[in-house]
Amino acid sequence: MVFASLEFLLLFLPAFMLVYALGRPAWRNTILLIGSWLFYGWLSPLFLALHMVLTVIAWGGGLVVDRAREGSSRRMRWLVGLIVLNTAVLCWYKYANILALTANELMSAYGAMPFEWQRVALPAGLSFIVLQAISYLVDVHRHTVPVERSFINYATYISMFGHSIAGPIIRYDWVRRELNQRQFNWTLFSLGARRFMIGMSMKVLVADTLSPLVDVAFHLPQPSLVDAWIGCLAYSLQLFFDFAGYSAMAIGLGLMLGFHFPENFNRPYLARSIQDFWRRWHLSLSSWLRDYLYIGLGGNRHGVWNTYRNLFLTMVIAGLWHGGDSWNYLLWGAAHGIALCVDRAWAHSSLPAIPRPLAHVLTLLFVCLAWTLFRSPDFHTALSMYAGQFGLHGIGLGDAMAVTLRPAHGMAAVLGLLCIVAPLLQRRTEQRWAQARWFVTGAAVWPVAGFLLSFALIASRETVPFLYFQF
Template identity: 40%
Template sequence: MVFSSNVFLFLFLPIFLGLYYLCPNRFRNLLILIGSYIFYAWWRVDFLLLFAAVTLWNYWFGLRIHRAESREQAQRWVLWGVVGNLATLGYFKYANFGMENINKVMEAAGFEPFLLTHVILPIGISFYIFQSISYLIDVYRGDTQPTENLINFAAFIALFPQLIAGPVLRYKDLADQFTERTHSVDKFSEGATRFMQGFVKKVFIADSLAPLADYCFALENPSTGDAWLGILAYTAQLYFDFSGYSDMAIGLGLMMGFRFMENFNQPYISQSITEFWRRWHISLSTWLRDYLYVPLGGNRHGTFNTYRNLFLTMLLGGFWHGANWTFLIWGAWHGMWLAIERALGVNAAPRVINPLKWAFTFFLVMLGWVIFRAENLDVAWRMYSAMFSFNGWQLSELNAAAITDLQIATLVIAYATIAFCGLRQFYRNPLTTKAPGTAAMNDSDLVASTGHGSVAVVRPIEHTRYLVRAALLVLFCASILKLSAQSFSPFLYFQF
């Protein structure tokens, strides 16, 4: 089940919210758990068993870590708990990739390849495994108390607004909200507005740009114009798709009384790759910093080790996105530029916009998106070759015949929206070097903020609020009509 579907909008969500607000407070977390399990099982019932098993595993290990009689014993418990999570993720996400590459080596050496039944990737596994790992490590560090309430913990892991594609939540940030949270008309209204905003971004813009990107990346011999049009379309599509999902997740959380951390902060106005990762997928970049970069040593053990740690963090972060060489290279690309910027002393929190720095950063980001989007290295090479061969800016006949004026208009609207919202956000609330309540910012090479609410959301001034909401409602209704006319509307990050 996906948010951008009639089943979710007109069946699951109204029934769930109706039961939720009719239910006494003490039973609401149980209802969240049941509703989230139904939401997840809509895809495949059998993988719900794996999901429940991972939940029980981490609940039990969390208690064992907390009750350990010595630090050495706690270390053993957290080690086995994390290993179990990584082994689960490794098998389901990387077994096919690993066996495929081993077989290539075997065949090249003249041996018979191994046979392995194709492993199906459970939806959302990357997100709930990362949340589980952070829980165990936070308990070990003493950053949070483990919960004795299995229902609350299971509801946290299964919380359906963020279950499938994030944001990557942490128990320590939501523990108090699972025991006590506020519900009000204003909070529900804020959530509904945020959900509609995300829905419009996803269905009205991202889904309209998807065919444009698909056409260009599918061409066997793209022209320079085809290649650049394709990557411009995908750059906008990915942002509106993923940030749209995050908006919907945050909005649904508000309707249920939860307040999640922000996941995007106008990333395409960044003037360095370091700043980009402080604005893009913030929940993941904070996770990588706190549970990978800092444990590797952060910037505490010399210049070379700092560069190495930055590179390894992004390399593994890229591999987390998918079992493909393309994702490893994409992660290495960003890791390399983070290390270069660190060596050059690049300011990651500029106070003014430098057009040249912005253009260069946007260019680097788009180059990375090429290999991120490509199905394999051959497709990536084909696109890169076309982008820089300068063999003609005219679109190929096949591409020109498939592209519509509406898609081109949507692309223009998308970038106009990015520019307008980005500039307004920058001058109203420029990214600061330190976020409120954030400690140890010497290791903030990837991101600048950790807690929910630390990235401000730009809201319209009071006298325009109702006009903006009225316009949003009209766009939301139009998006529903568009959704009903198209057959399928998957989110790009579901594959991760």
């Protein structure tokens, strides 16, 4: 069950919101926790069991860390042990399959008999839940937040179905006060519903519509230049609108329940550098990597070369966090790490600044080329796509892509591009037309219209899972 599904929209969400609205304020955390566990149980009973175990361990571990004497080795051992345990669980589900596959390939290459392997399924949202648990434990250790003594409150924080499947990555400090006391009223509900509808429109009207083009392009054995770039650009739009759409839906659900989650995107495809891109893309992950990994490695405190090393290692680990079925994620992270180092070195050198339009183009070009590696199921596919992007497999539109292309794909791409550039005109437009009746009416109506059209499409075609569910 995903947000963009009939089961969620017609069954789960209305029933849950009715119970949540009718319940007493003192019961709402419990209602939210039970609803979240039912949501996970619907996805997978085994995942629900794992989720509950990790929740108990992190909550109890936080209490133990808090009770241990400040500065004692026992306190640090508990913290490190809990982090290692959470990381080990994540690594098992992320990398058991690819390690087994790699081992079998090596054994076959040397004439040994490969072993049988039962594929391990990655529980949805595990990557996000583990990062939230680690941030909570570290913050308790640092006294950034007080330890949460209520299991219901902690479990509600870590389990909220609105965000824990694919982000934003919420820190305990951001919702601590609202866990204990929050508003639940029509104003917040209507704002949240509007945001949810906008996110649904982004997901269904743009991301899901472009999905067939991406699938075709990345399955072509020798894509032409046109095929490869259609696939690359379509995936760049698909990934952004899928993930940003989910984040908008999660933020909307949070508002409907009385929580204020942070924004997760800030016009990333308008970035002027790779550093700027990571200040705009997946903000909750970027800030997590900065505060709990980059700074922990030393940040920029120990000289230039150590700073570059820390930047590179941070992005490599970010790639590993995304990965699972392919080593391409590791390479993608390394590519971004190198780009960040080059970007920083250029900014701190005496070289002239790159003109803004060219900086936009170069940044977007690098990001899109890196997405090719990110999307490819294996390194061979990535090489084939790169060869196609440089015209080594021919130039014209291939038969498979020509058969797949529909006017709806062009409309989705245009809609996506308009949404990307719209913020550039938003402030001027609002100042000029804020009092115009047609503008006010349009601003109120278009999310509803987009949601209704999205609902009709969901009812008429197969549900496309959110891309970040696999991470």
